[in-house]
Amino acid sequence: MTGSDDAMTDTLTSAFRRHAGQAPPVDGLPEKVVVLARRRRRLRVTVAVAAIVVAAASIPVAFVASVRDTVPTATRPHPAWRWESYRGIEVQVPPDWGYGVPGRSWCAGTERGAPRPGAVGRPGPVQDVRCMPDYPPVDQRENWLVFGGNEAGVHRYDAGWVEETRRLHGGSVTVFTDDAALRRAILGSVRPIVGTDEHGCPVDHGVVGDQAGYRPTDGGLPRPETVESVSVCRYTLTSGSAFPLLSSGRLTGEAAGRVVAAIRSAPESDVTVAGDGAxxxxxxxxxxxxRTREVVVRYSDSTGNGFDDGTTRRELTADAIRPLLTGPNSPSQLSGAVAKLLGG
Structure with a gap:
C-alpha cells in the first residue's frame, strides 16, 4: 500500500462523511464507498482488514449517520395496516403488532411470552436501568416503533438491524428492524395530524385546559343501538403541551354499542371531581x-373519577372501562381503584 493510495482513500472517506449529513440515508452507501476506495490496496492488507471485521462482527456496535429533520417521502396508506397517533403525528404499522417496548431497559423487563412480530411504544414510566448493549441479543429482538423525542438519524447495529428516527411536526418516530423495506414503509406513512386523526380524535381538546370544570354540552348519552362507532381519545393534562393527544382507537359495530350500554348501566355518582389527574x-x-356526542372519562384523579356525558356523572365500572383503556390507550398513570377495575 503506497502513501498516495492511503491519502486518496482517506480523502474520499473524509469527504463522503462530511456530506453524509446533508443527504437522506441510503442503506449501505457509506460502506460501499469505503469498499470501492480500498480495493486499490494490496491483497495481504485486505486479508488483514477482513480478519478484523470478522472478529468485530460479534460485538453490537452502532454506526451513526446524521440526517436533517425532514418530512419523509409520503407513501400510499396501506389498507390492511392500522394507524397509531401520538402528539401531532400519526403513522401506520402492521395490524399484528402488539404494544409495549422495553427499549434500553430490556434486560430488566419481565419475561415475555411467544415472540411478537413487532410492537409500538410510547413514552411513560420505565425502570431506571441502563442495559448494555442498548438492544437485546439478536435472538431476542423484535421489530419496534417508538414515539418520543429522539434526534433524527440512522444507527446501524449488528446482524443487519437498523434504528432510524424521523422527526415531523414537533415529534419523532423511531423504527428498529432488520427489514429495510418494512422500515421504509412505516416511516413513509408518517404524517401530521390535521384537525382529527384517522380514528376521529382531535389533536387538542378543551378538557385539557379545564380538567375539573369541563363538561360536554351535546345532550347526554344516546341509545346504544344508534351508536355506529366510538372514538377513544387519550390526552395528557401536562401544561404547555402543544399537541396533548397521547393515543387513540376506535370501537365499531356491536363493540361500540356494548360499551355505551355498559356506561348507561353504571351507577350515578355525585363525587366532586378533583381535577388533579395526569x-x-x-x-x-x-x-x-x-351526530357526535362526547363523554369525558376521568381515571387518574385522586377523587371524582368516572364518566361524564354532560348530563349525568357515573362511576367507573370494569365492564365499561376495560374496553376503553387497553391497547394503544393503556394508561401510564391512573388511581389505585381504577387499576383494580382494569385487573391490575
Missing part, C-alpha cells in the same frame, strides 16, 4: 343521525 380520555360517540 391523563384523561374523551369518548366521541358517532350515531346514525350523523
Amino acid at each position: 391523563e384523561i380520555a374523551v369518548l366521541r360517540l358517532h350515531t346514525d343521525d350523523d
Whole structure:
C-alpha cells in the first residue's frame, strides 16, 4: 500500500462523511464507498482488514449517520395496516403488532411470552436501568416503533438491524428492524395530524385546559343501538403541551354499542371531581343521525373519577372501562381503584 493510495482513500472517506449529513440515508452507501476506495490496496492488507471485521462482527456496535429533520417521502396508506397517533403525528404499522417496548431497559423487563412480530411504544414510566448493549441479543429482538423525542438519524447495529428516527411536526418516530423495506414503509406513512386523526380524535381538546370544570354540552348519552362507532381519545393534562393527544382507537359495530350500554348501566355518582389527574380520555360517540356526542372519562384523579356525558356523572365500572383503556390507550398513570377495575 503506497502513501498516495492511503491519502486518496482517506480523502474520499473524509469527504463522503462530511456530506453524509446533508443527504437522506441510503442503506449501505457509506460502506460501499469505503469498499470501492480500498480495493486499490494490496491483497495481504485486505486479508488483514477482513480478519478484523470478522472478529468485530460479534460485538453490537452502532454506526451513526446524521440526517436533517425532514418530512419523509409520503407513501400510499396501506389498507390492511392500522394507524397509531401520538402528539401531532400519526403513522401506520402492521395490524399484528402488539404494544409495549422495553427499549434500553430490556434486560430488566419481565419475561415475555411467544415472540411478537413487532410492537409500538410510547413514552411513560420505565425502570431506571441502563442495559448494555442498548438492544437485546439478536435472538431476542423484535421489530419496534417508538414515539418520543429522539434526534433524527440512522444507527446501524449488528446482524443487519437498523434504528432510524424521523422527526415531523414537533415529534419523532423511531423504527428498529432488520427489514429495510418494512422500515421504509412505516416511516413513509408518517404524517401530521390535521384537525382529527384517522380514528376521529382531535389533536387538542378543551378538557385539557379545564380538567375539573369541563363538561360536554351535546345532550347526554344516546341509545346504544344508534351508536355506529366510538372514538377513544387519550390526552395528557401536562401544561404547555402543544399537541396533548397521547393515543387513540376506535370501537365499531356491536363493540361500540356494548360499551355505551355498559356506561348507561353504571351507577350515578355525585363525587366532586378533583381535577388533579395526569391523563384523561374523551369518548366521541358517532350515531346514525350523523351526530357526535362526547363523554369525558376521568381515571387518574385522586377523587371524582368516572364518566361524564354532560348530563349525568357515573362511576367507573370494569365492564365499561376495560374496553376503553387497553391497547394503544393503556394508561401510564391512573388511581389505585381504577387499576383494580382494569385487573391490575
